[in-house]
Amino acid sequence: MTTAAQTTPRHRLRAVLGAAVLGTTLLGGCAVFNPQQTDYAYQAADGVNVTFGDLDVRGLAVIADTKGAPGVLIGQLVNTSDDDLDVSLASEGSQPTQVTVPRHGSLSLGEDGESVTLSSVSAAPGDVLNVQVSTAATGQNIATVPVLPALGYYKDMTPAPAASPSASASASG
Structure with missing residues (x-):
């Protein structure tokens, strides 16, 4: 044992x-x-990343409260070329807005950068919108971007309401 x-x-x-x-x-x-x-690889931001020739578009999104309302484009445009780059941004139902991105530089869109307002956003928050990004070298390109509501850290990002003629007449009278 x-x-x-x-x-x-x-x-x-x-x-x-x-x-x-x-x-x-x-x-x-x-x-x-x-x-x-x-x-x-993954996109760590709310917006989308796309590249069109010498233009890198980073974190592009639209902030809008409702479908048919004005919206604001947010994101960053990066120019990797040796020349300044003229970029036109638009969506269905809105007039194009032209911005210039300096050579080997970037341009922020949104609260602390260049303000690009879309007069009418044809998609509701939570949906996607086709945004036309045009340059002389690449022509017209389409980026499918999310439409986000003006909530949380985007709450101050909605476009300023346009003054109506009756409101401005009564204010001055």
């Missing part, structure tokens, strides 16, 4: 160590089935 009593704790120790090694190996294998997100 002395021999059996001595081998039982050894067997238990070996079983515990074996289970620990096996458990560590199995838990370490979880990474095989869950690849790192940094291995894949």
